[in-house]
Amino acid sequence: MIMRLFAYFGDHAGDLAAQLLDHIFMVVCGIALALVVGIPLGIASARKERLARPVLALANVIQVFPSLALLAMLMLVFGLGFNTVVIGLFLYSLLPIIRNTYVGLKQVDRSVVEAGRGVGMSPVQLLWKVQLPLALPVVMAGLRVAAVIAVGVATLAPLIGGEGLGREIYSGLTLRNDVRVYAGAIPAALLALLADYALGRLQEKLRTRRNRTADASKPIQPTA
Numbered sequence: 718m719i720m721r722l723f724a725y726f727g728d729h730a731g732d733l734a735a736q737l738l739d740h741i742f743m744v745v746c747g748i749a750l751a752l753v754v755g756i757p758l759g760i761a762s763a764r765k766e767r768l769a770r771p772v773l774a775l776a777n778v779i780q781v782f783p784s785l786a787l788l789a790m791l792m793l794v795f796g797l798g799f800n801t802v803v804i805g806l807f808l809y810s811l812l813p814i815i816r817n818t819y820v821g822l823k824q825v826d827r828s829v830v831e832a833g834r835g836v837g838m839s840p841v842q843l844l845w846k847v848q849l850p851l852a853l854p855v856v857m858a859g860l861r862v863a864a865v866i867a868v869g870v871a872t873l874a875p876l877i878g879g880e881g882l883g884r885e886i887y888s889g890l891t892l893r894n895d896v897r898v899y900a901g902a903i904p905a906a907l908l909a910l911l912a913d914y915a916l917g918r919l920q921e922k923l924r925t926r927r928n929r930t931a932d933a934s935k936p937i938q939p940t941a
Contacts, residue, residue, distance in 0.1 A: 718895070725896045733885065737904055740881035743799065743874060744867045744912075747806025751863060755811050756856070759818025760844070769819060776812040784809065784870045788877050797878030802871065809870050810863035817859025821852030854924040861916040868909040872901070882908075 726733065762769035779787070788805045795801045825848050833847045849856075872883035882901040889897030 721896050722899055725900050729900070733882075733900060733904065736880065736882050736884060736901070737908070740868070740871055740874075740883075740905065740908065743802050743871050743879065743881055744806060744864065746803045747867050747871075748810050748860070748863055750803065750807040751810035751814050752860070754807075755814030755859075756818050758811075759815045759856075760822065760849075762815065762819045763822035773812075773816060773819070776815050779808050780812040785873055785876070788870075788873055792877045799879060801877050802874040802879035802881075805877075806867045806870055810867050813859035813862040813866070814856070815859075817855050817862075818852065821855030822848055824855065825851045850926075854920050857916060857920040857923055861913055861920060864912040864916060865909045868905060868912060872905050 758772050762772050782790075784805070787808065788801065791801045791805050791808075795804060829847060829851065830843065833843045838846065871879075871881050872886060874881045875884040875887050882905045885901030886898055886905075889895065889899075889901065
């Protein structure tokens with residue numbers, strides 16, 4: 718089985734590489750849209766608590782939908798193809814990004830915020846120069862979860878006319894060819910692990926930088 722799998726990888730390296738690139742492109746597009754929409758919604762929720770509950774509730778409702786059912790519903794509205802897949806990935810990536818942006822901003826030390834106000838920062842300056850940089854590690858944790866979810870959901874893309882590694886998986890299932898199933902599933906799993914690892918390392922670096930920034934920004938307590 719292993720020898721057959723390696724032989725298949727060697728014989729179809731070009732096709733698998735193209736499918737991998739399609740898979741990555743779909744995931745990146747979906748997550749990029751989620752960041753553009755989710756971060757402002759998280760910021761707005763953190764600034765106005767009355768907005769937080771309905772926004773998070775709506776994002777939770779979307780997340781609860783089975784991925785195949787959601788993609789099927791989107792297909793009825795937007796048709797088959799790339800755009801429908803990207804919209805589905807966008808919707809599935811929203812919750813972790815909105816929630817972690819909201820939580821990250823809420824967890825910013827109030828003394829640091831007050832220090833920023835004390836030096837005359839406007840609310841916008843405070844957000845961009847103090848609050849968001851300190852919340853970035855938590856936001857990155859949400860991005861990390863969203864990336865892993867998106868890689869997995871993107872394997873369903875061929876069912877609604879999309880491309881990616883899922884095409885190899887479903888071709889293998891249709892033909893009852895284990896080698897083709899593994900040829901699609903293994904790269905998809907490795908891609909999810911790689912995304913999680915890379916974003917995890919970036920998250921740790923941001924957390925270290927946040928701790929240094931927070932320590933430097935805290936007002937010095939007078940000694941007795």
